[in-house]
Amino acid sequence: MVRVAGEDVSRLRGRALRHLRSRVAVVSQRHDLVDELSVLQNVMAGALGRWSSWRALRFLLRPSAAEVEEARAALARVGLAHKLHARTAGLSGGEHQRVAIARALVQRPVLLLADEPVASLDPERSDQILDLLTGLARESNVTLLCSLHQTELAHRHFGRIVELREGRIAMDSSDPAFLQEGI
Amino acid sequence: MNILGQFFPPYFSLHYLGAMMTPIGETLEMAAGGIFIAILAGLMAGTWAGAGLPGGRIIYRLLAAFRSIPDLTMAIFCVVMVGIGPAAGTLALAIFYSAAMGKIFADLFLAAPKEPVDALRATGAARLSVAMFGLLPLRSKDVLSYGFYEFESALRASVIVGAVGGGGIGTELVGTLNALDYRRTTTLILLLIVLVALVDQAAGLLKRRPLAVMVLLPIGAAAFWMNRPAMLAMSHAFGTFARMLPPELPSDAIGQLPRLFGETLEIALGGTLIGMTAAVPLGLLAARNLAPAWISLPVRRFLEALRAIPEVVWGLVLVTTIGIGPKAGVLALAFHATGALGRLYAESFENIPAAPVRALEATGAPRVAVAAMGFLPLALGPLAVHTLFRFEWNVRAATIVGVIGAGGIGQALYNAQQLFFYRQMMAYVLLTWMLVTIVDLASGTLRRRMKVMEVFA
Numbered sequence: 154m155v156r157v158a159g160e161d162v163s164r165l166r167g168r169a170l171r172h173l174r175s176r177v178a179v180v181s182q183r184h185d186l187v188d189e190l191s192v193l194q195n196v197m198a199g200a201l202g203r204w205s206s207w208r209a210l211r212f213l214l215r216p217s218a219a220e221v222e223e224a225r226a227a228l229a230r231v232g233l234a235h236k237l238h239a240r241t242a243g244l245s246g247g248e249h250q251r252v253a254i255a256r257a258l259v260q261r262p263v264l265l266l267a268d269e270p271v272a273s274l275d276p277e278r279s280d281q282i283l284d285l286l287t288g289l290a291r292e293s294n295v296t297l298l299c300s301l302h303q304t305e306l307a308h309r310h311f312g313r314i315v316e317l318r319e320g321r322i323a324m325d326s327s328d329p330a331f332l333q334e335g336i
Numbered sequence: 337m338n339i340l341g342q343f344f345p346p347y348f349s350l351h352y353l354g355a356m357m358t359p360i361g362e363t364l365e366m367a368a369g370g371i372f373i374a375i376l377a378g379l380m381a382g383t384w385a386g387a388g389l390p391g392g393r394i395i396y397r398l399l400a401a402f403r404s405i406p407d408l409t410m411a412i413f414c415v416v417m418v419g420i421g422p423a424a425g426t427l428a429l430a431i432f433y434s435a436a437m438g439k440i441f442a443d444l445f446l447a448a449p450k451e452p453v454d455a456l457r458a459t460g461a462a463r464l465s466v467a468m469f470g471l472l473p474l475r476s477k478d479v480l481s482y483g484f485y486e487f488e489s490a491l492r493a494s495v496i497v498g499a500v501g502g503g504g505i506g507t508e509l510v511g512t513l514n515a516l517d518y519r520r521t522t523t524l525i526l527l528l529i530v531l532v533a534l535v536d537q538a539a540g541l542l543k544r545r546p547l548a549v550m551v552l553l554p555i556g557a558a559a560f561w562m563n564r565p566a567m568l569a570m571s572h573a574f575g576t577f578a579r580m581l582p583p584e585l586p587s588d589a590i591g592q593l594p595r596l597f598g599e600t601l602e603i604a605l606g607g608t609l610i611g612m613t614a615a616v617p618l619g620l621l622a623a624r625n626l627a628p629a630w631i632s633l634p635v636r637r638f639l640e641a642l643r644a645i646p647e648v649v650w651g652l653v654l655v656t657t658i659g660i661g662p663k664a665g666v667l668a669l670a671f672h673a674t675g676a677l678g679r680l681y682a683e684s685f686e687n688i689p690a691a692p693v694r695a696l697e698a699t700g701a702p703r704v705a706v707a708a709m710g711f712l713p714l715a716l717g718p719l720a721v722h723t724l725f726r727f728e729w730n731v732r733a734a735t736i737v738g739v740i741g742a743g744g745i746g747q748a749l750y751n752a753q754q755l756f757f758y759r760q761m762m763a764y765v766l767l768t769w770m771l772v773t774i775v776d777l778a779s780g781t782l783r784r785r786m787k788v789m790e791v792f793a
Contacts, residue, residue: 175460185455189473198469202460209465253455260459 158263175202178257180286181268185253188242192233192252195241196224199259227255230292231285247278251285258289265290267299271306279303283310339518339657346526347519356508356527363504363531365559366422367494370429371487372556377430378437379472379479385438386445387467396442402435404772406732408648408739409746409765411497412753416761417576425502426560429490437486444478445471488535495528496648500739500750509649513656521653525645532644576758583763592748597771599662600744603734604775606662607647607669608727614674616719619681620707625693626685636682642675651737665742669730677726684718685711720786724779731775735768745771 155162157173165173178199186195194213197220201209212220221237228234231251236244244252250270257265267286271279283299287310290297301307307314316324383389385396411428418424445467453470461469472479498506505524512520585593621627622635651668658664688711696710738746749764 171460171462173460174458177458179455179458181455185451187452187456187470187473189476190469194469198456198461199459201456201462201465201469204461204465206462206464206468209461209468213468256459 171202175260176262177264177266178260178262179266179268180250180253180257180270182250182270182272186241186249186256190241192228192236192239192241192244193221193224195252196227196255196259199227199256202260223259224255227258228252230258230289231255247274247282250274250282254282254285254289258293261293262295264296264298267297269300269302272302279306280309287311342516342518343522343653345519346522347517348523352520352523353527356505356524359498359503359505359508360527360531362422363491363494363498363506365562366425366429366497366502366504367487367490368556369422369426369559369562370433370494371483371490372553372560373426373430374433374437374486374490375483375553375556377434378441381434381438382441382445383464383467383471385442386448387463387471389463392442396439399435399439399442401769401773402431403439404776405432405765405769406736406772407432407493408496408500408736409749409768411500411502412739412749412761413765414497415501416580416753416758421501422503425494425497425504428497428502429493432493433486433490437482440482441475441479444475444482448474484538488532491535492532492646496646496736499648499652506648509652513652518656525649525653528649529641529644533640536640580758580762582759583766584759585763586760589748589760593767596745596748597767600731600734600738600746600771603662603665603669603737603742603744604727604730606666607673607734608723608730610666610670611673611677611726612723614670615677615681616712618674618678619685620711622678622682623685623711624682625688625690626703626707626711632682636679639675639678639682642671643679644675645672647672647733647737648740651740651742655741660741660743662743665734665737665744668737668742669733672733673726673730677722680722681715681719684715684722687718688714717786721783724783724786728776728779731772735771 157177160169160173162173187198190198193216197212197216200220200223204212225234225237228237231254233248233251233255236248236252241249241252265286270286271282274282283306286297286299289295299311304314304316314324314326315322381395381399385392385399407428410432411425414424414428414431418427448471452474453466456466456470494502494504495506495509498504498508499510501507505528509521509524512518512524618635618639622632622639624632626632627635647668650671651664654664654668658667692714693706693710696706701709734742734744735746735749738744738748739750741747745764745768749761749768752758752760752764
């Protein structure tokens with residue numbers, strides 16, 4: 154059984170499931186933006202969880218000034234404000250990922266899941282992206298849960314580290330026994 | 337004496353060509369108006385079914401079922417419902433193509449790339465929002481290019497529905513035959529070949545710039561608007577529809593059913609077999625990797641001309657020349673199938689692996705032997721699949737040519753309509769639908785089996 158915010162995820166359906174999903178944002182290594190939409194539209198897709206379908210349709214036809222401003226602000230936080238009206242298909246791999254992070258910001262989540270966000274990046278880029286994610290989480294007071302393969306990256310960026318081995322918790326840095334041993 | 341001779345030479349005068357612009361416009365108008373509604377309705381139904389909204393599965397089934405009603409059957413139905421004229425033709429095409437496109441769109445949406453759609457779902461978006469932000473933009477190109485591809489097909493269908501009173505060039509064509517004015521018939525057929533070739537060309541251009549399909553929308557909207565009054569005479573339409581229910585056949589008609597089904601299947605099977613037999617050598621001659629260009633090019637053009645003329649038009653000419661009955665139907669289907677299959681076969685031959693053919697040629701074998709020992713066995717799988725598809729198509733076409741006097745279930749349907757036996761007509765519509773569905777299912781199963789065989793081969 155998996156509990157998120159006190160709810161058993163596997164038993165949620167329909168509206169309740171959608172509500173939970175809207176509170177949990179996901180950033181993954183996959184390029185999961187819709188290439189055919191503009192950057193603005195991809196970023197504001199983060200708001201779909203709290204929008205009705207009518208509002209979504211209205212936004213696609215005529216985005217309001219406030220919506221454009223929200224997207225611009227989110228993009229500014231990932232350093233891409235100038236790409237607001239760019240074509241998504243024309244973005245580089247790194248920009249792609251930062252747009253996906255901006256979408257997660259627009260979602261205003263309480264929990265941000267990052268599923269191997271740096272798996273396909275070089276070390277320097279990996280540090281930049283993790284700095285960005287941890288910084289944003291701190292600023293917005295969001296819990297950030299990030300899965301990584303590189304232990305040194307984990308130690309450099311995160312306060313609490315849980316090591317999984319063959320599906321079991323092998324080590325938890327918040328465990329008093331571990332704290333005594335020291336890092 | 338010789339009726340065929342009376343079709344030549346084609347009748348040409350500027351005045352006649354000018355007078356034909358109106359019916360040609362009507363035919364284009366029906367096709368554009370029908371496709372316009374079909375794109376909108378198909379998009380809505382397809383999104384509903386493809387996005388998994390409540391009731392989506394039922395909608396998908398309905399779309400599949402409606403698609404199995406041949407377009408001409410639908411046209412007769414619509415002529416009865418809304419009266420003779422382009423409005424009936426537009427409505428028939430709109431219903432037929434809404435179902436066809438709705439189903440294809442639903443299939444496209446169901447097969448959309450998974451990751452971006454999952455990511456949207458993960459934001460907690462409602463299904464309709466996921467469709468708007470994900471499915472539609474992800475598939476926009478396919479939707480547009482498919483829309484135009486269907487316009488080409490709707491143009492042919494638009495001529496066909498004209499033949500039962502839908503208006504346009506089809507109605508003119510029937511008029512020339514009834515007036516025994518066969519030289520004008522030939523002129524109209526030639527005009528039709530040119531028209532289809534032009535649309536073919538436009539489709540080729542559109543493959544590179546799919547967004548240009550948008551030009552259809554204003555034209556289609558205008559066409560729909562012009563045909564609006566009759567189409568919106570709903571009270572009349574519903575009143576007529578009520579008179580079709582419940583469907584019913586007198587007992588002597590039920591006794592005739594096996595013969596009618598037999599005739600329709602005979603037309604479909606005969607047309608497919610003759611078409612196949614003629615298409616194999618013609619396809620080989622049209623294959624650019626076997627025949628020299630001075631042979632393959634003219635053969636290709638010949639096949640395209642055969643294919644440009646719909647079965648019903650062939651049927652109209654043949655019923656006039658060799659008389660009413662299944663024989664005319666078999667030949668009508670054979671002509672069109674030869675053109676359609678010949679082109680597909682040629683493409684299959686061109687796609688065979690080069691190495692085994694080179695090995696055969698290295699033995700010093702003559703061309704005919706290379707064709708028989710190399711090309712035919714290597715392309716057997718695709719050839720069989722194309723032929724089965726053509727047979728499915730021909731079952732629909734066989735019910736259609738029946739309407740113009742080739743016999744079978746189509747003729748029974750048309751007779752019932754002409755005599756205002758609407759409840760009988762409805763019964764024949766349902767029986768046609770059943771026959772087509774059963775053949776599709778059987779043939780589909782066979783095709784899937786053959787795919788498995790190809791994998792093992």
